[in-house]
Amino acid sequence: MSAVPAAGWRNRVRSALDDALWGPETGARLAFVHAGLSALIGVRIVAGSYRQLADTPAALVDPVPVLGFLDRMPAAEAFVALQVVGGVAALAAVLRRRPRLAFAVAWVCYLVLAGLRGSRGKVLHNDLLLLWASAPFLLAPAVIDRRDRQARRRYGWPIRVSIVVIALIYFFAGYHKLRRSGPSWAYGDNMRYVALWGPSIGSSGWKDLAQWTGEQIWVSRSGGVFILGIELAFPLVVFVPRLRAWFAVGVVFLHASTWFLLGLDYWAWAVTVPLVLVDWPAVAQRARRRWVSGEAAEAPGDEAAAAAAAG
Amino acid sequence: MTAGEGGPVAEADPDRAPRGARILVAVLMVMLLVPGVVGFDVWPLTGWRLFSLSRDADQTRWVLEAVDDRGERRVVSLEELPLRFRHAEWPMAELPGASPARRDAVCLALLDPVVAAHPSTIELSLSRDHARLVEVDGEWTTEHDVEPFHSCGREGGEGGG
Numbered sequence: 470m471s472a473v474p475a476a477g478w479r480n481r482v483r484s485a486l487d488d489a490l491w492g493p494e495t496g497a498r499l500a501f502v503h504a505g506l507s508a509l510i511g512v513r514i515v516a517g518s519y520r521q522l523a524d525t526p527a528a529l530v531d532p533v534p535v536l537g538f539l540d541r542m543p544a545a546e547a548f549v550a551l552q553v554v555g556g557v558a559a560l561a562a563v564l565r566r567r568p569r570l571a572f573a574v575a576w577v578c579y580l581v582l583a584g585l586r587g588s589r590g591k592v593l594h595n596d597l598l599l600l601w602a603s604a605p606f607l608l609a610p611a612v613i614d615r616r617d618r619q620a621r622r623r624y625g626w627p628i629r630v631s632i633v634v635i636a637l638i639y640f641f642a643g644y645h646k647l648r649r650s651g652p653s654w655a656y657g658d659n660m661r662y663v664a665l666w667g668p669s670i671g672s673s674g675w676k677d678l679a680q681w682t683g684e685q686i687w688v689s690r691s692g693g694v695f696i697l698g699i700e701l702a703f704p705l706v707v708f709v710p711r712l713r714a715w716f717a718v719g720v721v722f723l724h725a726s727t728w729f730l731l732g733l734d735y736w737a738w739a740v741t742v743p744l745v746l747v748d749w750p751a752v753a754q755r756a757r758r759r760w761v762s763g764e765a766a767e768a769p770g771d772e773a774a775a776a777a778a779a780g
Numbered sequence: 781m782t783a784g785e786g787g788p789v790a791e792a793d794p795d796r797a798p799r800g801a802r803i804l805v806a807v808l809m810v811m812l813l814v815p816g817v818v819g820f821d822v823w824p825l826t827g828w829r830l831f832s833l834s835r836d837a838d839q840t841r842w843v844l845e846a847v848d849d850r851g852e853r854r855v856v857s858l859e860e861l862p863l864r865f866r867h868a869e870w871p872m873a874e875l876p877g878a879s880p881a882r883r884d885a886v887c888l889a890l891l892d893p894v895v896a897a898h899p900s901t902i903e904l905s906l907s908r909d910h911a912r913l914v915e916v917d918g919e920w921t922t923e924h925d926v927e928p929f930h931s932c933g934r935e936g937g938e939g940g941g
Binding site (some may be wrong): 491492493518521522523524525526527528529531533534535542580583584587589590591592593594597600601604605607608614621622623625626630633634637638641642644645646648649650654657658659662663665666680683684 | 833
């Protein structure tokens, strides 16, 4: 192998990684994702069942490391205060009132509330994907020109980094299945037993479906292959943008079926992933164009205008 | 780069991520990659080991057994208790290596909500349920073998186990 092709290969890898983390996006997309994540954090803060944890006996409290200074759950008033401050801050971030500060306040309130919920002995992941995927937005540009159609690097990096974070999270979930259980996690009887035990793991949203899935061995095995496959293949979304919408659909299906089978609340994951992976302003723009061109084509005797609009 | 009076002067490229962003991303990547690859949990750092252990027909879980004044025992689902007690299985799972005082503390913490849900309860037993899924004539049923581990009564910690 000569030095020139090796250098070319290295340059291509460096360029791909640089583009993955620091590539350009439009201001409209950045503003949309920022507002969407802020809204999602706000909903999780305001709608979450937190204050019910206030009277948890100290013997059942095991603070997560980031809250290790606590020896018991705070009072209900503290939970409510965190929810009010976090909710107002999230709303301010959605409305772009001092967006960087508002987003940071909402994110920290959410981190503390999710940490308190997880301070009962079990490592909870329900809120972690949203927390991690939105962390790059803590330093996202405060001033965004939404009408600027030009994709720019200063707008792109929070979204690109968030996509990399999401891809790594799903990849690690698959990697640890392989590491701890091997490939038979997917094609063995594992998923059959996950489905049959399902109602005892959580509060299954559809017990008959869980039972049926467990009894149909090929359905449960297909489910296992689908889950492990999507998790291990997730890094593809970083380098192949046209796959992102498909992975977003797959993730929604995965978490919806997890809720039906096991009753586990991963809706924050199911909303965060499509929000970040799909360029919704571009989708809306394409839909508008199609709608306008379709409307023009339907207008009698105005085919030329339709052709021009489609143009 | 632009040439100023005193020679070439570096200017920040307006269309690139600022230095602070690059530092934040580097820190985030380290905090995500190290626990992710190694597989440990220091919340919010995590190894993302979601459902990574294969399930089979056998499963051992910690359960609450309420004993009433007639000596009858019944398993009380954590789902019957208020939200703050729903994850009590994890503190219970750490009791085999814990001190008697710690076992009593966990048991007594769960006694009150169990009594509130089932007022005839006079004793609470923290037990291990060795459950097995069995298929009989095409129907799946669960066999239970409940092994009491530690108990406490309404008057206070009359612990055993």
